[in-house]
Amino acid sequence: MSVMQSLQRQLLGLIGRAVVKSINAASKCQMIDVELLAGQQKAGIEHLEPYGFTSRAKPGAEAVVLFPDGDRSHAVAITVSDRRYRMKGLKTGEVALYDDQGQSVTLTRAGIVVDGGGKVITFKNAPKARFEMPIESTGQITDLCDSTGQTMAAMRVAYNGHKHKENGNTTDVPDTKMEA
Secondary structure (H helix, E strand, O other): OOHHHHHHHHHHOOEEEEEEEEEEOOOOOOEEEEEEOOOOEEEEEEEOOOOOOOOOOOOOOEEEEEOHHHOOOOOEEEEEEOOOOOOOOOOOOOEEEEOOOOOEEEEOOOOEEEEOOOOOOOOOOOOOOOOOOOOOOOOOOEOOOOOOOOEHHHHHHHHHOOOOEEOOEEOOOOOOOOOO
8 A cells, every 4th residue: 555545544534424323412522323434333422512502413413523643432523414404595694593393593684583383482581581672473462471461452452441430430431542
């Protein structure tokens, strides 16, 4: 074998493409078991994820695996991707965070789109939510929804029809109606 062939073989031994078989997300660094393209099984590979981002791919996802110093006994996965669920049709410059259930956050050219995939979207552990813009809703808005809350529509009906006692008389309904 020539020096160039030997060098080429060593370089090719540094990087591998693999299919994810299972993932252990319980440890500080996620560990994956993979099957390399040559059918070689590797277990307990560290999946190095970018700071601030984590995911748990499904079996069948694909990974790029590095073997530092060409040592096949210690590998690290630098990326795991799953083409089965990748969002398609983004315009140049757009970015999306997505999963296999159709949930996504997409930074589009026109604005940010949050798609709950038919599931509830929950904001939690904050003292309040502040919107420095007008808010529109095509659905009902309900206050105190976990107890005795009412929709805004029900509050308008109650206000528009309310009467009360004043100086021994019953007042008329409000002159100015609360509109939808």
